[in-house]
Amino acid sequence: MTEQSIISDDMTLKRMFQDFYRVPDYQREYVWGETNPKGEGGEEVDQFLTDIYTEYENATKDFAPEYFIGTIVVCKDANDVLELIDGQQRTTTAYLTLCALRDALVELEQSLPEELKGQIASSTVDWQGESIARYRLELQYEDSGGILVQYAEGTGKDANKEQTRSIRNIGNAYQTVREFISSTLEGDPAAIRKFHGYLTNKVKIIRIQTPTIAKALKIFETINDRGVGLDAMDLLKNLLFMNAKESEYTKLKDIWKQLTDEIYNAREKPLRFLRYYLLASFDVDSKLREEVIYDWFLKNEKLTKHASEPTKFANKLLDAAKAYRNFASNRNASGGIERGIGNTRLLGGKSIKQHFIILMAGRHLTPSNFANLCDEIEKTMFVWLITGTPGKEYERRIVDAAHELRTTSDDEFDQFILDHFKKERESLATHFSARLQTLKFGDTRQFRIRYLLAKITQHVDLQAYGPSQGRDDLEDYVSGGNDIEHILPDNGDGDALSEFGDGGDDQEIIQRLGNLLLIEKSINRAIQNGKYSEKIKVYPQSKYLLTRCQASKQSGQVGVADKITKAAESLEVFPVWNSTSVEDRQKFLTRLATDVWDVKSGKAAGPA
Structure with a gap:
């Protein structure tokens, strides 16, 4: 029997939403609507709508330009549902936009186009002739909490939007679409219908369908080669799943979910965590940039074993992320209060975290030696900051020390402190005193x-x-x-x-x-x-x-x-x-x- 080929289709959103889609439980959660604790961020949805509307405005009576929103990668399951391997952010956003357009028309007491209803939900007939009602898009990952069903049913406006990170992001995205309808389309039924017509007939995607999940994951990697479109954290996740057995997917999915939660709760950027982890765990040069992290993984599998032992490697990342979150809360790796870490934050502010590299490298130390390490970091960091030592320079010294600390025993610890911290402060003593003797408030x-x-x-x-x-x-x-x-x-x-x-x-x-x-x-x-x-x-x-x-x-x-x-x-x-x-x-x-x-x-x- 001839093996199924890879199918690539150029299609409109109208054609796309004639099929049923599912985001599998091992996939990344929805993040486009995400905002930080200050309420900043979440601009992707607004940009998505603005870009489409800009092209829509260029339409004339007889001609409307097409607008391409990207590529999605899918794999059909036994029930003819297409599993989304890549493209869930834009697919979910497009689906939420359809739900919001419908809800706006309902609130304006307008009749709904049958086509719009069918793009949100429809029915299919199974091989036994049974009719099964389905929504065009389903989210299976646990963090979604079934929230998309409420938007599909038209009750999302009253949904609890604070239960999980994904629920909050989806709620933010939906609200952004509603604000766009209210402000840009001015809540006008005719304008809403016209925009819906443009969205579904002229906005296009390329859908790549593969016969197996493994091939879909490989295409995902190829499309996003060298971090174009996705960052190294997303690509690394894909790389782990691509090398894992399907029987490991559930376990790997759970580990990755815990990992991303730890990073999120630490209020940290995933790429900075990943870079610091590599600097702390391997003999990586401090010049390593975030944009080349994925390439580094591809070249150094023998060091990380992320391909041969993906679940084991993910667990190592998770352990490091748990420690990192504790460091961000002024605690040691075990969760105990560590005053040296808290003091370093008081002197450096929240943006200075280079010392987390050496803290991760020193997790094997006894509690007393780790506490001593934190105190020495605080002292030395203050000297660096007061003497105006450039950030790149003291990061290089931290990384060099971290490389040695990984293999430093508790018996060798005092000599390590002398070599990397006390002598460092001694070398800056004259500069430190001169600086303090002239220091002013500003x-x-x-x-x-x-x-x-x-x-x-x-x-x-x-x-x-x-x-x-x-x-x-x-x-x-x-x-x-x-x-x-x-x-x-x-x-x-x-x-x-x-x-x-x-x-x-x-x-x-x-x-x-x-x-x-x-x-x-x-x-x-x-x-x-x-x-x-x-x-x-x-x-x-x-x-x-x-x-x-x-x-x-x-x-x-x-x-x-x-x-x-x-x-x-x-x-x-x-x-x-x-x-x-x-x-x-x-x-x-x-x-x-x-x-x-x-x-x-x-x-x-x-x-x-």
Whole structure:
């Protein structure tokens, strides 16, 4: 018997929706309507409609241009339903558009074209002569929750749109179509019918039908070669299914669903996760770009075994994604709170995540060594950021360290820390001190200045009082309950300027690090923009020792040898405030900073 050939058809949407389609449960969920937590994104549906409408507007009385929306790949099952292997985003969007056009006409109390009804749902006769009612498109993946049936039935407007990611995206897409009908078509029945006519008669696709799923997957890969149309994450998924046995599809589908959920819940871009995973797991150059990731997989199967053991490889990705999500929540790979990770986010902001590469590489370490790794990353990252080390440069150093850390035992860990972190900070010690001695409020991001002051203030408190629930968490110091106080006020009153002397209105002095102090909001409101001699009467009300001791050491209240007194005695105080005091205090904070972030000049101490 001759093997079935691959069939390629150029067809209109009218012809396309004369058949029945199914998105199999192992396929990617619907993402075109997706928005981020800020409500940004989801523009693909709007672009889809806008592009079609632009061509529609070029139609004349006698001629309408055709518009091509792409290619879909299908494979017919035993019941003559076409399984969508590629093209579910545009197919689902086109189907939702038909549902929305119908719903708009219903709400306008207009009669429906029979053809429109048949493009949404129809019936087919099986080999036994039984008539079976079907919707033209069905979604089988679990995340869809049967939501498309509600839109097909005309009840989607009242559906719960927040149950799952796919339900939310489909709801967003449907709402985008309805807004297009309301605004662009102005809710006019004649315009709606005319647009429906253009959509189904002049919008075209190429449908490629294969005899087997394996061939469909191979064509999918060919069409999207080198990431054209899809990203490396989608192509990798296809590659795994293409090499898996059909009996593994369900298990592989479940693993991939968990994987994408973990990445989504980490608020991360899948490609960045995939790139970081490769940098952490293999000896990959830090110059690896996202657009060549798929090519890298095709050339390095011997390393990953993604073709010979696709399910096992997917499980490794899932384990890494679970750890990654924990890192994004300031936790270690096992889910325990890790303050070093949280602190690094406070100093770097949410966009700096290169250190996740080395965190993934260090998952095998004991909890205590992993915690030490996180602390060392925090210290070194701060030094890099303060000294202006370029992101590409410190990422390269992180990747180099990650490559070594993968094979570093716990017994070798101290030497690893010395080689890759302590010596790194030592090499930047002079630059670090010089930078801090001239640092001003506007020289770096405000949240980083807040982190700097908070970290130094916390350091002094820990020396004096020891660990406690309130003092161990840096978040308590950088929280909204505290202010960055300008000791010489910005826009101070006449008394404050007069008492300070020369330079009292000089922004170069006012914005210097030496003129900044962390203080509670309630106290800051009380002192306002007054003169220093009045402020120092209120500073001792602060719970922070560094702030209390701004003008006097506040010692001798507990005992000569106790920790609090020793900590207070080690602080420099400033009974009067002038330009020299600002300069001296900045030098003092710089010396404290070299202790806080362990930035020692000279030879770094070896491992204990």
